[in-house]
Amino acid sequence: MTEQELINKQKEYGDSRFAVTRSGKFFCAYGCGAFALARATGYRVMRRPRKGGHSVLTTGFPESRLANVLEQIAACGGEIVVQETDCFVFAGIDGSEDDGLVSEQKPPKEHKDTGIRKDKATLRERIMSFDLSRSTPMEAMLFLDTLQKQIKENTV
Incomplete structure (x- = not known):
């Protein structure tokens, strides 16, 4: 899946379920999913500039941390809704935007x-x-x- 397809998938889920997908050796979340994942893990949300003058909000972690991240989501009151090899969907964590969690590139x-x-x-x-x-x-x-x-x- 391309980055834009992943962003569109997250938009389909809205702000109650959050998609995290594999990108190479990392798992990434976008938009409100990035904020929910950041709240669960403490990772920073990055504003990544893209061609055309727009930017993308994202956060991620290496695949080696997957089990730990799933535990952190559960510890924050979240629940794993779907889990597959290359992606998972979770719910139950606040995904609202918070500029305090964003690091500008x-x-x-x-x-x-x-x-x-x-x-x-x-x-x-x-x-x-x-x-x-x-x-x-x-x-x-x-x-x-x-x-x-x-x-x-x-x-x-």
Whole structure:
């Protein structure tokens, strides 16, 4: 399923049931499902910019944490309505939007003295400025992917 299909599936469920689906080695929730999952687990909801100027609210966790997340949902009074290999649906947790749970993905910054965008800065600067202690596993994985692409672009 594409991201947009997953978002549409969540909209069909409304704000009482929440879809969490596998995306590679992670499980992700969107929209009100992201807020409900964040309330159960303590994970942050990320506002991810997309092409066309819109953004998507999402949260996720690595597949290795699935059993723990299911326990956290139950501990918060939630219930697993459907569970399959690549997705599950849960209910019973507040999915209302709360800006306090959202972390903005910041646009690349420019260096004060050179005007060079941060995504063009040296790898060392990028690595040193990444706050691993405040990042989710998904954010760390995406950061590593970005670094690998930058290395490939600079050496090819």
